[in-house]
Amino acid sequence: EAGVAQSPRYKIIEKRQSVAFWCNPISGHATLYWYQQILGQGPKLLIQFQNNGVVDDSQLPKDRFSAERLKGVDSTLKIQPAKLEDSAVYLCASTGQVLYEQYFGPGTRLTVT
């Protein structure tokens, strides 16, 4: 079974630029999460999808962050415009039939200069 795929793995941009990250969850997994992991901290939830609907986006900075999961499969997270404090690893995770087990992708490391 293929794991959670994410791309790109690394991205360097200047502040005020835009960036997008892509995630493909494990096949058949209905729930998809995006977490932000700032250096030296644990991951923090940004947004959770159930199929193509948003379950929780209370911690998503909506003035600059957006996310979608149009067909209930893969998802895109966008930042526009980026700030220095957005430098972090963005992790995607999914949950399927085995509840309470989240499978994480390798993450996208974003550096904003």
Next chain:
Amino acid sequence: AQKVTQAQTEISVVEKEDVTLDCVYETRDTTYYLFWYKQPPSGELVFLIRRNSFDEQNEISGRYSWNFQKSTSSFNFTITASQVVDSAVYFCALSEAYSGNTPLVFGKGTRLSVIA
């Protein structure tokens, strides 16, 4: 509100030593799940264990063991006879249990370095 505290920021041990990683949690829920994840240098979070709040039995898996004590709100993780490959950041996490898909609340992690 839920909170997970991992007071040990970094631990360094010599290979073959035993090491315990501490985790203390806060929640108002009576039903919840606790987790440990390993994050090696590659960055991917690797699931190690899940424990529900009604199961206080300790668990052993090879060189890994977990001690869950509800009375002290702790869920500690012990690695016996540590190896260099155990070097990683370890995260303790908590989730509510009202559905199977609730997001995880993570601690800040403990960086373990095992020296040969």
